[in-house]
Amino acid sequence: MITGMSGAGKSAVIEELARRGYAAIDLDSPEWSEWIDFDASDTLTPQKGKDWVWREGKVRALLLAHTQGTLFIGGCAQNMARLFPLIDKIILLSAPVGTVMERLEARSSGGYGNNEEDRSKVRELIALVEPLLRKSSNHEIDTARSVGATVDEIIRISTPRAVSRDWKRCWLKLKTW
Numbered sequence: 321m322i323t324g325m326s327g328a329g330k331s332a333v334i335e336e337l338a339r340r341g342y343a344a345i346d347l348d349s350p351e352w353s354e355w356i357d358f359d360a361s362d363t364l365t366p367q368k369g370k371d372w373v374w375r376e377g378k379v380r381a382l383l384l385a386h387t388q389g390t391l392f393i394g395g396c397a398q399n400m401a402r403l404f405p406l407i408d409k410i411i412l413l414s415a416p417v418g419t420v421m422e423r424l425e426a427r428s429s430g431g432y433g434n435n436e437e438d439r440s441k442v443r444e445l446i447a448l449v450e451p452l453l454r455k456s457s458n459h460e461i462d463t464a465r466s467v468g469a470t471v472d473e474i475i476r477i478s479t480p481r482a483v484s485r486d487w488k489r490c491w492l493k494l495k496t497w
Contacts, residue, residue: 322394322474324413325450326432326442327420329463329470333413334394336471343386347374347395352382373399380406390478401456411474412457415464417446 324330330348337344347353355370374397383391383406393407404410415423424432424439432438454460459477463470 321400321407321410322392322413323396323400323410323453323457324463325396325420325446325453326438327423328413328415329423329467330394330396330413332467333463333470333474334392336467337392337474340471340475342392342475343389344392344394345382347379347393347397348372352379353395353397371398373397374403376402379403383407392474392478396453404456409459409478410457411477412450412453412460413463413470414450414454414460415462417443419464420446 322330322333331346334344334346345352353372353374356373374395376399379393380403383393383403420442421439424442461470461473
């Protein structure tokens, strides 16, 4: 799972992984997530009285159905922790706040983060939520670099390493020593 705050690069990374031929799904889309009414006093929601959540049954079915190869999912939602038992690795994407704000400003009109009110909320959530994401992650990648370099690192840490013959020979020598 690739997670992070708005503007960290999740969607761009998922797109690049898919372009490279990997099974990669952006869960931060209406097909997989939805806005729900939420307690207006909760300060951890992206919008006052609204929260962005995964369509949990649908995402659970996706995760359970994928049995071969690596599936990369990307997104960040209040209810995602309920699916952590079905996820092998959690990779947090982060970037300096200035970089995130530039990315959000560049989004098309109507995209989350395109207006100052959204960006102000994102600044607040980076301070409050990103540390929580960090605690639940196995790896963190700074996405201030190119999308390609970020994806290269994701692939590197997500691919099981083959045991080299030299390592096997060394192990056998130590074992019989």
